[in-house]
Amino acid sequence: MSLTTKEGARTADKAAGNPALKKIWIAVGVVLVLALLVLAARWWRGTAAGEQFLAAYPGHSALPQNAPTGIPAWLGWQHFLNAFFMVLIIRSGWLIRTTARPKAYWTRNNTGLFKTKTKPKKISLEIWLHLSLDVLWIVNGVVFIVLLFATGAWMRIVPTSWDIFPNALSAGLQYLSLDWPAENGWLNYNALQVLAYFAIVFLAAPVSAITGLRMSPAWPAKLDKALPMEAARKVHFPAMLFFVGFLVMHVLLVLLTGARANLNHMFAARSDDGWLGVIMFVVAVAVTAGAWFACKPVVIRALAGMSGKISK
Template identity: 50%
Template sequence: MTTTPTTSARAAEWWRAQRTRVLWGTLIAVVAFVVIVVVARLLRGIPAVEAFIDTYPGVVPPPEGTPVGIPWWLGWQHFLNAFFLVLLVKTGLELRGRRRPPGFWTRDNTRWPRTRRAPRRLGIWLWFHLWLDALWVLVGITYVVLLFATGQWLRIVPTDWAVVPNAVSAALQYASLEWPTEDSWIVYNALQQLAYFSVVFIAAPLALVTGLRLSSIWPAEGRWASARTERMARAVHYPVMLFFLAFTFVHVVLVLSTGALRKLNQMYAARDADDWIGFAIFALSVVVMVVAWVVATPPLLKRIAAKSGRVQG
């Protein structure tokens, strides 16, 4: 499957404009990685640091009653969250580019939901972004409900302050390229736990609230419609997206470098095994995401949008 000439031209234009920045960024990242590894290994050569790691190995024993294993619904959540995140990033970058939308959509106010005020006209990328947001929020609500209904929250919500020094220990072990000993089928290490907690209970709500403020459904009048709140939302929303991307990148790298077959089985097949079933499901999910990225083009989006409103452009 090939991209359209317009997409190819825009990609080439972006590369010409950002090539120097990308190359310098890559070089800086590589140098920073090497420095971090060297410093971490030097620190681990200090007896006091090794004693700290022995005292805090990076894993906090789970509370009594914590469920063992990863349920099937969490495997589906992995795919759905990644799927929506990929498309949200695509549409977010389109919106951030501030180019004229390739089309506009206006809701049909003769059908439910009807409003007193005339519907606002939305760019096609914004329309798609809002729909993705709504579906992603639905997935998130389902996740949180199941998380607490099944007791899985005990795996990602810290309940002991020992998680802090253990997270520092785990970070130091990762940085020195000597992975902390843990079995994520039973318990996450402290750094994983803090990361998952931050994603679910801090970053996701921030993305939701700031996204609502920037969306067309936010009241256009009143004290909450000030330019100041919009600037604050913009200042937070984009960094949150970068956080999600950074988390996803690190998450994938660590999964693939710390027993990929077993981790992918746990994440996608809800099985604690070393066969290729989880990898196959993961690979299929990646194909689906790539196809979705490629086919989510203005012509297709406009045809879909036309089913619920008037499309122009």
């Protein structure tokens, strides 16, 4: 083996044994792949086939004629509450994963309407917080689904035509080429957004709720075989990562594709470029951040103590 080959081998071995260096090389590789994909998408858009495809599928599907126009105020409040609970659920779930030994436990008061023949189970304060937030998130979700179908707003996030798929591909290619599709969320989401919202509301949310319930003390023992605990654990954490990825991409696209107009749609139920939506967004972020940092043992203990007994 030549000296150059030996030095190359030693360098490779050193990189393999250095986790930080390995991560740097992975990051460089990801950036290079993304750059190549962007160049390929931009080249393809300039071809005759690319131009014909984009002309046939501009990136959004037409809504049914009876679809409602605009975003109602109730959807803005639902949007805030859903994001608020999702962020705190992620926070409390991470506390469960990173807390080696809980400092305190909660036991439900077995009185009044909550009195049962079986002895209430003792759970950690972190699990109590996670389950309590889950209940609030599910209740809010049920209200959201009811209003969604009662007002016809479901047509905005449920695919109603098969051309949603080629239009989603078109929107994805436009994003990838850095020449983004035209946005008008007040009237119609692009096809990629529709599929993402549909997946979050009707797929990821139910899966997260069911697998989370399976890992909680509230799960009926007679249904253990229907959904094994190990299977629920393997699905629940990736579902959380999916929510995190969605939240990050959602916020980035909202801010990069006309922040004031988008925030007015989502928070102020208005179709203009005023500042009301931005102000409401800042307040919503401040409230959510405050709740995030309030997830401390002393605060959780005080809240949990209202409905049960706290013990060490």
